[in-house]
Amino acid sequence: MIELVKTLTSLNGPCGYEHEVAYFIKDYLEGKADEAVIDSIGNVIARKKGTKPGPTVLVTAHMDEVGFIVKKIEGNGLLRFEKLGGHDDRILLAKPVKVLGENGIVDGVIGTMSAHYVKFDDPSKVRKHSQLYVDIGASSKAEVQELGIEVGTPITWGTEWKMTGPKRKEVIISKALDDRAGCAVLLQLLNELQGEDFAGELIFLFAVQEEVGLRGAQTAAASLEADAAIAVDTTAVSDTPEETMDQSLRLGDGTGIKVMDFSLIVHKTIKNLLVQAAKTNGIPYQLEVFPGIGTDGGAVALSNKGIPTGVLSIPSRYAHSPVEMVSVTDLTATKDLLKAFVLELDQTASFAF
Template identity: 60%
Template sequence: MFKLLKQLTELQGPSGFEQPVTSYIKEKVTPLCDEVKVDAIGNVIARFKGNKPGPKVLLTAHMDEIGFIVKKVEKNGLIRFEKLGGHDDRILLAQKVMVRSEKGPKLGIIGTISVHYQKFDNSQKVRDYKQLYVDVGASSLADVEEMGIAVGDPITWDSQVEFLGDEQNGKIVGKGFDDRAGCAVLIQLLEDLQNKEFSGEVIALFAVQEEVGLRGAKVALANLEFDIAIALDTTAVSDTPEDVMDNTLQIGGGVGIKIMDSSLISHPAVKDKLVELARTGKIKHQLEIFTGIGTDAGAVTLANKGVPTGVLSIPSRNAHSPVEVIDLKDLESVKELLTAFIKNDNQKSDFLFY
């Protein structure tokens, strides 16, 4: 799982610019599935049938990551940018970024003032991102153009996947776990199902543009029919000492079984089935109620006249930053519970509302 996730997160694919990720996932899942299609905006839809009749189960994870886009190049070569997805302006300063230009990736930094100017500044001020800039080492507009950088080029964090501390604790740090981690789980699930020992059909949707309003899923769902749905995504834990944390979700606490977030109230029958399978299989899990987040499940539950929908969450620290942290043991718990759900001979009748 670590190797696959590392390969996925090293790709630059912010919202609307997921081409490298689309290509990678299409190549990866084509030999594993009965049918793979890429739609006009980059969603990858893979279908795989089991050896027994049963319901069509949609499994979805989004492939985009948060990022930025080149908005303007100043005469002195500094680059102004716009956000792609949700960012906290407090963490932008002095971070390394990568600009995806027509001449290849170009390293930049989000500039900040030297500490020596602090006594002349308001140290409590959080500068709005519109005041910030990316420095790619250029001295003029012409220098930037020579690098192949132009208005509209996407920008991502420049950080590598590494073990946090050491390999023994199983925690890793990097960018883009939201939601390449969910994509990794889906790919590995398809690999594990190659004996076809399950009922019905799995429809794996690797969606684009989740971070800018669930747009990819909304487009794909207009052309898909399915009976049950599970979304996979990261979720923000609350197990650190900040005042706003309530310690209801922990990293290393196992797969999160969603009850409610800002986009979805999970279907009770789907949630109950997931809890039952986790308890029966002794899979480490935790129940999640967190209204500070939303997922593609919010779009899924409104599609096809309403479909029973649930979410499996991957606990994460420092979400939407260049140093997201997840526990590989949690990731394995997600895959284990998802596999149990698919292999449980689910029938549509098991998921009635009453």
């Protein structure tokens, strides 16, 4: 699964431009799922039937990553940009980016003034993203256009995947762990179900445009009939020393079983089934109450006549930055709990209110 995370995070797919990720996942599903399609807005939807009668369960993760988009090309070759998804303006300065031009990837950096000028500036000032620019080394608008870059060209972080930490407590540092880590969990689940007896049918939904309003999941789930659903996404931990952190969710302490966020109050029956599966199988877990986040689970729960929905959260530090961090232990616990949940279902399974 670690190799899957490495591969998936190396792909570029900011909101609305998930093509590279979607086609990789669709190809990966060949021979593993019973069917796999890309719908009209880019969601990848696959099905895997079990060997016994049982419920239909939708499992979902989103493919998009936060990024940027070219808004204007200045006469001197600098690129003004707009955000795709949520960003903290305080972390933008001097970060490497990749501009996804029509002629190929162009490396760049979000510019900042030299430290030598700080004494002439207000060092406490945080400039808004609308005041910033991407520098790709071009000196004119014509040079930018020759590189295949125009207004509307997407941009993503330019950082690379890394692993660090002590043995058996390794962490992954990368862009796009939100939510390629969740996509890796779903793909690994499918891998491990090959040859396994399980009941019912699984629908795998790899959704687009989660970071700009849960759009892909909302669109797809409206036409998918399921008895229950589990969304897998990352969530922000609160275990670092900043004064706003409350130590309620920690990196390395297990998967998060969602209780509530701003998009969803988790269906109590689903939450209890997940907790029981974790206890039965000795899988480390944490209960998560965090109103500062939302997931595709919120969109799925409201689709059709309402789908009982739970969420498994992969704890993450530095979310929506170029150096997101997740624990391999938590990643594995998330996959193990999702698998245990699926394997323990049978035709008597009830998700009643």
